[in-house]
Structure formats: C-alpha cells, structure tokens
Amino acid sequence: MGRNEGNAPMNIFAEIRELILTTLDQMVTAGDLPEGLNFDPITTEPPRDAAHGDMATNAAMVLAKPAKMKPRDIAEALAGKLAEDARITSADVAGPGFLNLRLAPGVWQAIAKTVLTEGTDFGRGSLGQGQKVNVEYVSANPTGPLHVGHTRGAVFGDALASLLDFAGFDVTREYYINDGGAQVDVLARSVYLRYLEAHGQEVAFPEGTYPGDYLIEVGEALKAKVGDAYLDKGEQFWLEDVRAFSTDKMMELIRSDLKALGVEMDVFYSEKSLYGTGRIEAALEDLKSKGLIYEGVLEPPKGKKPEDWEPREQTLFKSTEHGDDVDRPVMKSDGGWTYFAPDIAYHYDKVQRGFDMLIDVFGADHGGYVKRMKAAVSALSGGTVPLDIKLTQLVKLFKNGEPFKMSKRAGTFVTLRDVVDQVGPDVTRFVMLTRKNDAMLDFDFDKVLEQSRENPVFYVQYAHARVASVLRKAAEAGITADDATLAAADLSLLDHESELGVLRKLAEWPRLVETAARTNEPHRAAFYLYELAGDLHGLWNKGNEVPELRFIQDDAATSQAKIALARSTAIVIAAGLGILGVNPAEEMR
C-alpha cells in the first residue's frame, strides 16, 4: 500500500512485510506459486540472533504445505526477487526455510530522521482505527483511601488506556463507583460515630465499622454542616443523608489520591444511579428476551459445605450458555438485587453507549467474576462486543528487605499516599509496570530509589538525562542541534555497528506498540525502554574507548549526525514514558 510514498518508513517491519506480500503476489501471477494462498500467517520480525541478519520472515515455511512445495524452493525464489529491492542488501535462506534479510544502512539511518520529524508521535499506530474502547479501572469502594492494591490497578489501567490511545483507539477511562451496596451504609454509620465524637462523645467502633482515622475529618465536616441536628436521632432520620455526604467525601479523597498518582478519569459512573431508574430492570429484560433468565435452585458448592446451606429458589442468569461454569443469581431470595445485577446493568450501559471493546481491570481477588462478566457482556451484545478482563496481582511491600504492611494514616493497610509520598509518582508508576499484570510484584521502598542499573526507573531516566546533557554540551560548543536541523543532518555518518544497533532498536518501537496494544500489556513498553536505555548506555560507554562514537565531535556535521541518534533515542524514551505516565528527567540529582 502506498503508505510510504518514498519517505522514511513508519514501521519498517510492516513495510518489508508489504514488500514480501507484493512479491509473492507477483510470483502467483507468474505461476511460480498456486493461487488462493493465505498470506496472513506471514511475519517479519527481528531474529533472535543478530548475526542472522536484520530481519527474518517465515513466509516460505508457512506457505510450503498449502502450496505443496519445498520451503527452500519458495525461499530461494523469493530471495532472488527481494534482493532486487534497493532496501535489501542480502537475502539468505537458512535452516528449514527461514529467509534472513539484511537491510541497507540507509534504511536504519532514515529511522532517526523519521523520529526527529515525527517527534513523540513516532510509533503512533493505526491498529485501533478509531474504535471506541472503554477501560474501567480502580473502581474502589468509596469507603476509604486507595491502598497499594488499588495503586497497581490504577497504574496498570491508566498505562493501558494511554497505550491504546497511542495505538489509535478512541479511549474512555472510567471508574465505577460502588455506592449502592451495604458497604456505604457501614461507611455512613462509621462517619456518624465520628460525628458523635466531634461533639465530644466517647464512642467505640464495633465490629463491622471502619475505624480508620481518615473519617475523623469527615465527622467534623458533617458536624460543621448539620450542627447537632443528628444527635440522639434514629438511623432512619440521618442514614440517607450521611451516606450521600460520606460517599461524596470519600470520592473527593479518592480523586485526590488518583491525582497524586497522575491519574485522571473521563467518567465516574455511579452504581446508585442504576437503582430506581429502571436500568437494572431493562438490562435483565434484555437477557430475559433472550431466554437467559429463569427461576431455579443452585447446587451447593462442593467441598465448601456452608453449614447454613439450604436450597432456595432464586432468579438466575443462565451464564452457562456463554461459557460460565454455573448459572448466577441476579436476585436474592428476599427480592433484592445481588451485586451482580447492577454490574450487568452497568455493562449493558457500556454496550449501549456504543463501545467496540470493553476492558475491565480488577484485582486478582475478583478472579471469580471474570467468567460471569464475560458471559453477561457476550449475552447483552450478542457476542459483538469483546470484554477483556485484566487481573492485577498482589503487591508485596518491602522496606530494608523486610516485608511490612503497616500504615500511619489508615491503621490497617498501606495507602497509595504512603507510597507516592515516599517515592514519588514517577517511580511508583514505572515500578508497578515492571511486572506483567498477572504476576506478583515485590515493591521495595529502598531498591526503587537506588541509582543503579538494577533499578530500571533510574536506568531509563538516566538515559534520557544523558541525552539532555549532550544537548546542553552541544549548545556550549556552539553546535546547532534543534530537531529540524538534526533531521536534516547527514545520517549516513552513523555507520558504526553500535550506532546501527540503537537505530534497529528504535525501529522496533512501532511494532512493540502494536503488540503491546493487541495483548493489552503495557508492561512490554517498560521492558522495551529498559533495553533501549541499555543500548544507549552501551554506546555511550563505548565512547570511552572509541572516541569516534562520542556524540560531540570536532566538526559540526558529524556531531549533528551523532546527536541526531541520541536525540531520537530520547524522543522514543519520552514517548514510551509518556505511555507509562512517567515524566522523563532532564537531569539526575
């Protein structure tokens, strides 16, 4: 496709793949290959071992069987034609039928120019094609400050949202406020106790209330608002008002927690708004019309044997029709909704808002809800809207190598604030993304602040800062080094193997974005940045022994070429950190 128009390539891997496909088409036309072959499985990727070349394709191997030909024959015919392209300097058949391509240095050198021209938009992809995707994350109960578990979910969800945005999706970041259940009654009662306390009364916090200090100020605020109006009054008199007052206060707290982490939501969606508005009923009516709602009795769970188990007839959702293990109750035996019912309505609403794709980010303890939610969305959307649920595993906190879980503010758990106050939002975010979401994460307060290669945050930031330092030095030396000038530099001077290595790494960025977005795995960006930073540090260190590799040289033209490489690396690092929500550092202190 003419996406390239002779300019430097956007994604060199896709570029070469296109070349391969058109070449194969020509071979089909010429009768060298049978018609009707499926080219989809053909890939172009960097070989594991750089000695094999710059790029490898499996084309011959995946076509061999359907074409009823030997892979090596296809590979050799293809190699001959590919070698005619100016971008390809050699095409060798290897192993069982791999085709190893070596690309002209100019192809790699052009990458730097592209990066300098496009800036941090380099790698911005078309994968999403403007599809609307809803990413729901955090969604913590409005009963207290966010803790470490929420922090990981918040960072993950936010980075995922940014990643998808970068990959070309139209992203909505959403928070579901669980303000409809019994837990907000507990909150209201706890705040009422603090309110009494604010009036000088001695209070005890019985089992089933929230004793955290963070409610003291809420009790005082309530006193400031209503004075002594609720003293010596029954619950029926104040509960509703205190509940609304308290959840508002808690959401203020949560929003400010999120802000401290640099997370901003587009939509806060209230569970309560689903009640009494006919929306739960409407969602269930939709399921009912599909024959998925019935009255029935569930089997007791085996092996668990609750003592007070007795069979009861309930309204059930036939989630087994959509992949769940058992059907799920939507209505309690007393006629009230289960927690699942508003969840269904909420996702029904998301489907109706026209999203092409839904993503929920839950803590690992919600693993049991994955199948039923997927079943619900599948049923509600008629299978047209995919729901991906990402679970974030536990975070284990360490200090001085010792595990701990105390908190000054909340009394019971370590809060998001505890973490951000100690290490800052940038470090918090990056470290939370140095593990894939479904693996446990160790978070050591001392190690994350260490300045060494062991610490990826520092290592990546340092690479960016080093480039900033080069630019400062260049300015002192009177070398013009703005991006436009650098983009026009003679990049053919970047012919050393170490320099080409960095350029190849930069060329992988668009491809990495695509893969990470397709799998909903933002951590891949963090690992990529660590590798890219490593390449830059490696080049820098080589400058110790090989003076020609230093970025600032005697003549301006050479310097500008070298600086162009450094600067484009910094741009990609900045773009990557942007996705992770981390600010790139201009200097290390």
Place this chain on the structure above:
RNA sequence: GGACCAUUAGCUCAGCUGGAUAGAGCGCUGCCCUCCGAAGGCAGAGGCCAGAGGUUCGAAUCCUCUAUGGUCCGCCA
C-alpha cells in the same frame, strides 16, 4: 470438589500471541580507571523452560493429564 493464575539460570524476572544456539539484571569468576564519558565497562561459567503425553516442518509458547504455590468459590462487597 471446582474455577482462574503462576512454575524459565543460585535469586528476581523477560521471552514480541508457534520459529533458528532460550535472554536480562543481581550474585559468582576473571580482567579494565594517575578526575578531562567508571553514580561503571568487558569477558566467562551457570538451563531437562515443574513433570508426562499429544498437535506439526518446528513447542518455553497451543491441547490433555499430573505435581507444587497463590487467588477465589450460594444472597457478602
């Protein structure tokens, strides 16, 4: 009893949705600075990818079973 997730170097973890001789950091071993680019650098050792089957040109990756660890399991949130 069941579901989901994990299991890769001594340790902590990647592995680009099936590719070639499985990678990184730490640790270990051995080299390398009389500040001008060592808050380090280079090289090396270290692996039955938990185990057993299967799928195919080809498996750490997909399927089945087993083992170990974690999370969860009517109406709670």
